[in-house]
Amino acid sequence: MSEAKLSLSKLRRSPLTILVHLSVLIIVVLWTLPTAGLLISSFRDKDQLAVSGWWTALSASEQNLIGRTDDPDTQVLENGVYVLKGSIGENGEDVDVRMFGWTSKAPTEHFPGDIALMRKGQTLTVSATGQYIMTSPEPFTGSRGKRVFFTAVIPPKFSLDNYREVLTAEGIGQSFINSLTVTIPATVIPILIAAFAAYALSWMRMPGRPLLIALVVGLLVVPLQMSLIPLLRLYNDIGAFFGVGAKTYLGIWLAHTGFGLPLAIYLLRNYISNLPKEIIESARVDGATDFEIFVRIVLPLSFPALASFSIFQFLWVWNDLLVATVFLGNGENELVLTGRLRELLGSRGGNWEILTASAFVSIAVPLAVFFSLQRYLVRGLLAGSVK
Structure with a gap:
């Protein structure tokens, strides 16, 4: 039953x-x-x-293209008229022509095989494969061939041109190094500070500890954009005295540290506070100091939480553009990778197609970091998100 x-x-x-x-x-x-x-x-x-x-x-697409006839010095005289022959396809290749025209005002006026009447008695005929015949009662003049507008069905094309343009851009290597110089310390420094703070808020007795925890949680909701201008002014005021200017690597490290600390302390504190109480008490009975407990017991046991936060912090700093622009600048020697890729587009958004390749160039390093630490991500987040 x-x-x-x-x-x-x-x-x-x-x-x-x-x-x-x-x-x-x-x-x-x-x-x-x-x-x-x-x-x-x-x-x-x-x-x-x-x-x-x-x-x-994977399918062919119709495109409006512009071809040229051969140079006038290739013309031949046939039956009393001057003739130019050739192909309007790139490098003389055949193309699937659907419509053509000899002026930009009417680029699709004629169909393949039609005889288009041009100025001064000239004619133009384009076949379905892109072969053209242009005739004229007078000799063709000029140093270049005539333009031919046409609509053709182009088979799908794939290439590495977008990646080649991004990877060979001037200054891309320096910007990559700048991003690493910013990201690695800006990930390590907040983790170290947050780990000490999380242990203190979890296992050390101190007055006002609940108030400090509430302050950390409250800082999580402070918008980053609201603090940029006050923090930048503070840097400029004290920079001359302490040598910590806003346009230095130390300045941006400290900025990213301040922005990342609330979340880091919150996650690590929740994780460390859930460690078995018996282990901490046994170490204290054996005479271990708080520093020894933190280094020999808490840090090894907290590696999943440290790894999970390091992934978030690394991704956030690596993909950052706003903080890097404000605290490091836009100089040729200071641009980070995201700033350099933005500069490739130009002031009017030209060459926007390289954004697709730029996206994958910029995520190569974060993907490597994520896949190397992702096995700790879920375990660390679940242990640090519930009480």
Whole structure:
């Protein structure tokens, strides 16, 4: 009887389980889809990227192009008229022409095979494969061929041009080093300070400890943007005396440390306070000092929480642009990687197609950090988020 009830309960839970799994699958797909689109776009030809979405990457696309006839010195005289022959395709290759025109005002006026009447009695005919014949009763003049506007169906193109443009940009190597110089200390310093503070707020008796904990929690909701100007003015006031200016690496390290400490202390304090009380008391009975307990017992046991916060802090600092711009500057020798990639776009947003490649160039290092520490992420967050 009990087995029958158990089987019935499993059957009743089955639709709900399927619904949960389906919901998780949908969320994962929706979350991953933009990243997949960005990756595909980063390898596409920039002309195709401008006229069609990434989901059409494997299909041909229509593009409005401009070709040129051969130079006038290649003309030949046939039956009393001067003739230019060739292909309007790139490097003389065949193209699938749908429409063509000889002026920018009517670039799609004629279909392949039509005879387009031009000025001064000239004619132009373009075949479906891009082969053209241009005739003129008078000799062709000029140093360059005539422009031919046409609409063609272009097969999908993939290349590394976007990545090559990003990786070979002037100053990209220096900006990469600048980002590492900013990120590594700005990740290590707050972790060290927060670990000491979290231990003190968890296991050391001191007056006003609940008030300090409440202050740390309250600092979590302070908007970063609200504190930038006061902090920058403070740096400028004391910089001349202590040598800690706003436009130095030390200044930006301290800024990132201050912005990251509330979350770090909150997570580490919740984790450390949940460590077995018996271990701490046994160490004190054996005569260990607080510093020895912290170094030999608490730090090794808190590694999952330290790793989880280090991932968040590293990602946040590496991808930061606002704080780096305010506290480090926009000089050629001070630009971080995000600032350099922004400069590649120009003041009017030109070359926007390289944003796709820039995104994956910038996330290469954070991905390496995440995958090396991700096994500690969930364990550290769950232990530090509940009491």
